[in-house]
Amino acid sequence: MRAAVRQRKFREALELLRAADALNLLESAASQRAHQLRASQARQELAERQALEAAVVERAASQAPAAEAAQQAAVVAAATEAATEAAARERSGAALLELCRNGRYDQVRALLLAGAPTTVVDAAGNGAVHLAACAGHACLLKLLLRKGLYINARNAAGDTPLHLAMARRQDTTARVLLAAGADAELRNARGRRPRNVLQGSAAPRWSTVGGRSCLV
Numbered sequence: 607m608r609a610a611v612r613q614r615k616f617r618e619a620l621e622l623l624r625a626a627d628a629l630n631l632l633e634s635a636a637s638q639r640a641h642q643l644r645a646s647q648a649r650q651e652l653a654e655r656q657a658l659e660a661a662v663v664e665r666a667a668s669q670a671p672a673a674e675a676a677q678q679a680a681v682v683a684a685a686t687e688a689a690t691e692a693a694a695r696e697r698s699g700a701a702l703l704e705l706c707r708n709g710r711y712d713q714v715r716a717l718l719l720a721g722a723p724t725t726v727v728d729a730a731g732n733g734a735v736h737l738a739a740c741a742g743h744a745c746l747l748k749l750l751l752r753k754g755l756y757i758n759a760r761n762a763a764g765d766t767p768l769h770l771a772m773a774r775r776q777d778t779t780a781r782v783l784l785a786a787g788a789d790a791e792l793r794n795a796r797g798r799r800p801r802n803v804l805q806g807s808a809a810p811r812w813s814t815v816g817g818r819s820c821l822v
Contacts, residue, residue, distance in 0.1 A: 699726030706734040706750070709743035714750075724755050731762035732770075739779045740770035747779050748786075757788050764795035772803045 702722045705714045714734075718724070727733045732740075735755050738747040747767075751757060758766050765773075768788045771780040780800075784790065790800050 699723040702726065702734055703728055703732075703737060706737040706743070706746060707741055709738070709741060709746055711743075711746050711749065714746060718749075718753050724750075724753065727761070731760070733759050733761075735759060735767045736761055736765070736770055739767035739783060740774045740776060742771075742774070742776040742779055744778045744782050747782050751782075751786050757783060757786055758792060760792075760794075764793070766792055766794075766800065768792075768800040769794055769798075769803055772800045775804070 699722060702714060702717050702724070703726060705717065724734060728737075733755070735747065735750050735757065736759065738750055758768075760766055761770075766788065768780060768783045768790060769792075771777075771783060788800075793799050
């Protein structure tokens with residue numbers, strides 16, 4: 607009787623052990639499955655991130671040539687515009703000299719209002735004031751001086767506008783220059799002052815009034 611009881615209890619204990627082992631196996635399998643699932647998700651996330659990074663790099667690489675080409679085109683356009691503007695200013699400067707030589711008051715005034723360069727000179731170094739003075743264009747000369755052109759500018763020979771006016775016997779423009787403050791004591795490359803450009807009977811008479819030279 608007791609032996610039978612012990613056998614029954616032994617069988618029950620053995621079944622419990624087997625059940626515990628089975629449960630442990632199930633838990634281990636579930637844990638392993640969960641670990642594998644997490645590892646798979648991590649690998650998938652890594653692959654997706656790498657694919658996204660590769661796409662960003664590829665897009666940036668494809669856009670770089672276009673951006674560089676656009677930048678180069680902008681540089682070329684700016685250079686072309688600057689060259690065109692410089693050429694236009696050069697033409698307007700040359701036109702200003704020709705108009706001053708011919709006494710075209712209205713056209714000169716229009717060019718000045720349009721912003722034509724006033725420092726341009728011809729092959730001999732004569733500027734707009736030189737040309738207006740030696741050609742006897744008194745009204746045009748006054749306009750240039752009002753616009754701020756330099757009254758004592760020198761050409762390649764060192765002559766000022768007053769030198770040229772005296773050399774051409776343009777007494778009217780010489781008086782305009784003197785009244786506007788031209789320096790009658792400046793010497794040219796030959797060492798001559800405006801009053802000494804002409805000698806003998808052709809030389810005009812000079813006087814000094816209030817410390818300033820003037821023609822008589």
